[in-house]
Structure formats: structure tokens, C-alpha cells
Amino acid sequence: GESVGLHLPTLSVQEGDNSIINCAYSNSASDYFIWYKQESGKGPQFIIDIRSNMDKRQGQRVTVLLNKTVKHLSLQIAATQPGDSAVYFCAENWTSGTYKYIFGTGTRLKVLA
């Protein structure tokens, strides 16, 4: 399963530096991946997505990299800001065409002033 312990991995980054958050996904058949940001007391918020026929996609200050060989996804945030502090989750479309999404291990990002 995708459950994790009570203590989320934490990444502490200095304001203005770049952040890299990693995710190992489970299913080699997954063909669509999403990164979500979740702030305390709120639901997950879509950040960026990528399909399995791509290995890189860029948004505003964010880049997602996909390595299907090792089933690894990363989210890069440029010039990290205090407002980026949150928990970040990756999610995979478990089976192509089913629209069922499975969330992976979250990472807490702390931005230091």
C-alpha cells in the first residue's frame, strides 16, 4: 500500500533556494502523474501534472521530472518562497483510463527565512 508513518519526511530549504521533492511511485502501468500541495487544514491543491510519454514538464516556478525506468518522480521548485511551505504529494493514475488516483508518500517542505 501507499500508507506512511506518522512522521512525514521533511525538507528544509532556505528562502530563495531551489527545492527538489522526490517520489517513488508504485505501478509501472501508471500513465499519468500529478503533484499536489496541501496546506494545513486544506484539501490538496493541484500543482502540475505529467503523462508517461514525457520526461519533463515545466510550469511557473515548478518542474516535474519523470524517470519511468526507476519509477521516480520529482518536483523542482525554483526560488522557494515562504508560501511554498506545505506538504507535497505525488499521485499516480493507477490504471490507464480508469481515473483512479493513488497518492504516494508526502513530504513536508519548510522554507526558512
Add this chain to the structure above:
Amino acid sequence: GAGVSQTPSNKVTEKGKYVELRCDPISGHTALYWYRQSLGQGPEFLIYFQGTGAADDSGLPNDRFFAVRPEGSVSTLKIQRTERGDSAVYLCASRWGSEDTQYFGPGTRLTVL
């Protein structure tokens, strides 16, 4: 426009009681999802609806959990004979047609005493 809304925002109940949690999706969104999120973990898929029918209910943990979406819009997650282990945040998300992006509501925090 209005996002996904969930009511109540908090629900405290006693072990053995019945609860209903409501989700109002974004207007026009055809798909609706329910997730459960325990402290420090990623959202856990429960069920998703395409229109009025449950397209995938494989995440419902047992027969105490049931969800309906009778008119293809509002959905209700029903939990019978609640147990302390049901305490969690219940998240709802909706999606339009063949678009992949889900939009989440703020969640309902359920506490079973």
C-alpha cells in the same frame, strides 16, 4: 467560481453512531471522488462516481461505508456503526469529463469518541 464544498467541516460522534458527510462538487463536474486522510498520510482512495454510478468502489474499507450520488451532483458518504479507527479527514474531489485534474474540497474532519 465556487469550488468543491464539504459539510460539515467538523463532525464529532460517538462510537456506534451513524454519520453522513456531504460533498457539493464544482458545477458541471461529472466525476466525484471520496478519499480518507489520516494524520501524516496521503489521501487514501475510497470510491469514485462517474455521473450517478460508482465507477470504482474498491477503496471502501468494509460494508459500514456507503456512498451515493443520486442526481449526479451532490454526494453523501455514509458510515454506519462508527468506530474510533474511522476518525480521519474525509476529502471529496471532483473532475470534469475526460480532464484528469481533480479539484479538492477542504475536507470534513470526523472524530469518533
